[in-house]
Amino acid sequence: MTKPAPFIRDATAADEAAWRGLWAQYLAFYKVELADDVTAHTWARILDPSSRVAMRVAEVNGVLAGFAIHHFHDSTWVKTPDCYLEDLFLDATYRGRGIGRALIDDLIAIATAKGWSRLYWHTDRDNATARKLYDTYAPEDGHVRYRLKLC
Template sequence: MAVVIRDIVATDEAAWRVLWAAYIAFQKGIVAPEVTAHTWARLNDPARSLIGRVAEVDGCLRGFSVSLLHEGTWALTPFCYLEDLFVAEHARGQGLGRALIEDLITMGMKRGWARLYWHAMAGNAEARRLYDSFAPSDGDVRYRIQL
């Protein structure tokens, strides 16, 4: 199995949209078509604020990560927030999720980011098994106000 982790490119659109729709369904979310279009456009903007990476297996897209950099008050260099991580159901348990996270760690070390972090639903046991192998949860509790 030849696995490549690389930047999202414009020709990934159809395959990425299939994975994105499956991810939104997994999250039981609703994302308006214009929001998906906006996200896709930003993933392909050279001056993009989003970092889109894909996991390709034997030439087929099987997973992706979407992250963004932001400044912080606790460090001189940016923090990277991993917002979305997804691997197609039939491709799970083969190391793609791990490879997508390791890819961001490598990128961040090269570029001098201060931190890579993400959230997880407490009940998402499959994801948390993977995450716990990188670092213990920091114990933060998230609050959210929809505006």
């Protein structure tokens, strides 16, 4: 029996509880704890049409299976904006079904339609499952990220 294809769409206010459940799993995967007000602020920005932060969700049979939080920004290397896929996550139940690929392909289509130059993302070196998918799009570019915590 074939699995139903995901329905990819913008997040809505009605998605909050399901997203928070997925978000908690995502943070647990990366062994990160965030203050509740940071999560609330992220959600508010996702829903704010004037914010650059946006989220696409994958729905399967009415269940939120995963999300892709992204935003665009100007670049000094190209004339049009870049799109940064900041957070991509799927509930374990839905992995291996092409939903992660569907979310990335959806962002590629959005970025292309808006005339943005590039789509990029980061993942942990040891995230072999995700890297197996990501490597089908492009080889990793050899950059090492440095992050200073300022507050």
